[in-house]
Amino acid sequence: xxxxxxYTELNHEGILAVRGADAAKFLQxxxxxxxxxxxxxxxxxxxxxxxxxxxxxxxxILAEGDGFLLAMANDLLESQLTDLKKYAVFSKATLSxxxxxxxxxxxxxxxxxxxxxxxxxxxxxxxxxxxxxxIAIGLGQGRVxxxxxxxxxxxxxDLLQARLPHAxxxxxxxxxxxxxxxxxxxxxxxxFIPQMINLQAVGGVSFKKGCYTGQEIVARxxxxxxxxxxxxxxxxxxxxxxxxxxELFSPVHSTSVGEVVLAARAADGVELLAVLQDDAATxxxxxxxxxxxxxxxxxxxxxxxxxxxxx
Numbered sequence: 001x002x003x004x005x006x007y008t009e010l011n012h013e014g015i016l017a018v019r020g021a022d023a024a025k026f027l028q029x030x031x032x033x034x035x036x037x038x039x040x041x042x043x044x045x046x047x048x049x050x051x052x053x054x055x056x057x058x059x060x061i062l063a064e065g066d067g068f069l070l071a072m073a074n075d076l077l078e079s080q081l082t083d084l085k086k087y088a089v090f091s092k093a094t095l096s097x098x099x100x101x102x103x104x105x106x107x108x109x110x111x112x113x114x115x116x117x118x119x120x121x122x123x124x125x126x127x128x129x130x131x132x133x134x135i136a137i138g139l140g141q142g143r144v145x146x147x148x149x150x151x152x153x154x155x156x157x158d159l160l161q162a163r164l165p166h167a168x169x170x171x172x173x174x175x176x177x178x179x180x181x182x183x184x185x186x187x188x189x190x191x192f193i194p195q196m197i198n199l200q201a202v203g204g205v206s207f208k209k210g211c212y213t214g215q216e217i218v219a220r221x222x223x224x225x226x227x228x229x230x231x232x233x234x235x236x237x238x239x240x241x242x243x244x245x246x247e248l249f250s251p252v253h254s255t256s257v258g259e260v261v262l263a264a265r266a267a268d269g270v271e272l273l274a275v276l277q278d279d280a281a282t283x284x285x286x287x288x289x290x291x292x293x294x295x296x297x298x299x300x301x302x303x304x305x306x307x308x309x310x311x
Contacts, residue, residue, distance in 0.1 A: 005109035006167035007160045013277065014077040014099035016059075018084070022091040027068060030213055031061070032194055034206035038063045043126050043137050045204035046070075047184065048080065053193045053217030056080065058184040058204070059147070062128060063139065069098065072144075075186035085171045103153030105146040105160060111274035114144065117156075126203060141300075143175050169305065177271045180299040182231050182261045185260040187245035195221055196275045197261060198231040200308045207309040222309060229275050230303075231261065234235030234286065234294040236267055236270040244287055249287050250280045257286065271297070 018027055024035050026163045033046030043062035057080050059072040065138075072080065077097060085095050107113065114121065118131035125140035134156070135147040148156040176183070182197030185272060193214075194205050200222065221227060236242075242263050247256040257280035263272035272294075280286055286294045 001272065004303060005164055006171060007108075007110065007164045008082075008106050008167045008172050009157075010071075010104040010106050010169070010172070012074060012169060013071045013104070014097060015104075016069070016070045016072065016081055016084075017067060017098040017101075018075055018093055019065065019096075020068075020086075020091070020093040022093045023067040026088055026091040026093045026159050027061075028209065029211065030084065032199065032205045032212065032214075032218065033061065033203075035061075035068070036209070037206075038068070040130065041128050043128050045126075045181070045199065045202055047194050047199055047204060047216030049194070049212075049218065051214055051217075053214040053221070053267075054190040055184050055192055055194060055197075056083070056189055056196070058182070058199065060137065062135070064135075065094070071104065073183065073185045074099075076184065076189065079189075083128055088141040101150050103136060103148045103156065104149055105148070105156070106161075106169075107144045107146055107164070108167075108172075109142050110144060110164055111142075113160065114146075116163075117159075118272065119146075139179065139181075141175065141179055143172075143179070157222055170264050173262060174266060174271060177262055177264050177273050178274065178300065180233060180301060182273050182275075185244040187243060188259065188261065191245070191259065192261075192275055193221060195227050196229050196231065197273075198299070198301075198303065201303050205308070207265055222305060227278075229258070229277050231273055231299070232258075232276045232281050233297040233299050234272050234274055234276075235266075235297050236263075236272060236288060236292060236294055238269060238292050239265070240288070240292070241270055242272065243264060246288065248274055248276065248294065249289070250283060250285050251287070252283060252285065253277075253280065255284045280282075
């Protein structure tokens with residue numbers, strides 16, 4: 001179904017809101033992305049890291065009203081909210097769980113429906129369109145997030161149901177896997193630095209914004225380090241759906257060579273993103289468990305460190 005038009009509810013994520021006069025300044029010192037690029041027309045992927053550069057969350061962030069909204073995995077929201085409040089105590093910024101204030105839908109191939117709602121996107125990733133309280137965020141490849149205020153959720157759901165086939169969340173996540181966009185969940189919290197999930201390649205890391213928590217490690221890896229583990233896209237000819245954090249192995253290694261980041265069922269098996277050791281990816285003999293071989297697939301983008309550091 002990922003090759004046709006559909007809609008689904010994005011109920012696997014919640015929304016953390018940061019508002020107030022110091023919201024931008026506060027978040028600029030916490031997040032990998034550059035908030036100076038955000039406005040009414042553009043959003044960004046991003047992450048929050050420990051001082052050692054390990055991601056405690058990843059998200060999509062957009063400017064809204066007097067602050068920002070961050071959509072992240074449900075099982076990370078409470079811990080991120082609690083932790084951020086500790087650092088915001090001396091800032092003119094308030095933080096809250098705004099998940100109940102919004103209904104979010106994933107749309108594929110739905111330009112006509114968006115036009116009916118007064119929303120127009122060029123197809124450019126991260127672009128934002130707004131109309132009558134609705135927000136549309138383009139992700140590229142015909143995929144769009146539609147955000148609606150909670151009081152309009154039923155009406156929007158009814159319209160989508162009348163115009164588009166309904167899909168389950170798996171079909172949306174399959175599109176994310178094929179787009180090569182990794183994500184942090186509770187099971188993978190503090191396991192990866194941003195470059196391990198190629199976050200810098202999809203606009204989620206700025207190397208020009210200045211200091212933020214973990215910035216020294218992230219920048220050193222980009223300019224001086226040799227990353228030995230990075231995101232790969234793989235295919236599993238099995239119906240088993242591995243959870244995030246599931247370890248991958250190779251017969252020529254005595255220990256794990258990688259971890260699953262995100263997986264979704266496809267028509268003929270399972271496609272997944274995994275952080276994998278470079279030598280294991282080169283060897284190509286990677287397995288889930290002892291007897292389930294994985295096949296490497298192409299990512300839809302090229303890693304280019306020179307281009308990445310310009311952001």
